Amino acid sequence: MSLIIHIIIALSSIAFTTLLFAAPSQVKFRVNYSLIGLTLATGTYLVVSTNAPMLKSCMTGLFYIVLVTAGTLAARYKYSQQQTAQN
Numbered sequence: 001m002s003l004i005i006h007i008i009i010a011l012s013s014i015a016f017t018t019l020l021f022a023a024p025s026q027v028k029f030r031v032n033y034s035l036i037g038l039t040l041a042t043g044t045y046l047v048v049s050t051n052a053p054m055l056k057s058c059m060t061g062l063f064y065i066v067l068v069t070a071g072t073l074a075a076r077y078k079y080s081q082q083q084t085a086q087n
Contacts, residue, residue, distance in 0.1 A: 002049070006042040010064060013039050017071035024079035029072075036068055 013035035020028045047057045
């Protein structure tokens, strides 16, 4: 059950990062950061509780982090450009 919850949270995080880039807002950034944190927490729990191979888990986790971080940074840049244009 933990694995299914972890996968749902991770996929939701990726989808939400895409939504965030499409229409950035301060509230969406907070939700996105929460989803990223939940994904990391559930992933850590899964690795510790199941004694999963650390290298494979970390490589997948690093790929996830790079993907959502790039999306979040791009959304943050877009949001700052919008805020500058409004002022």
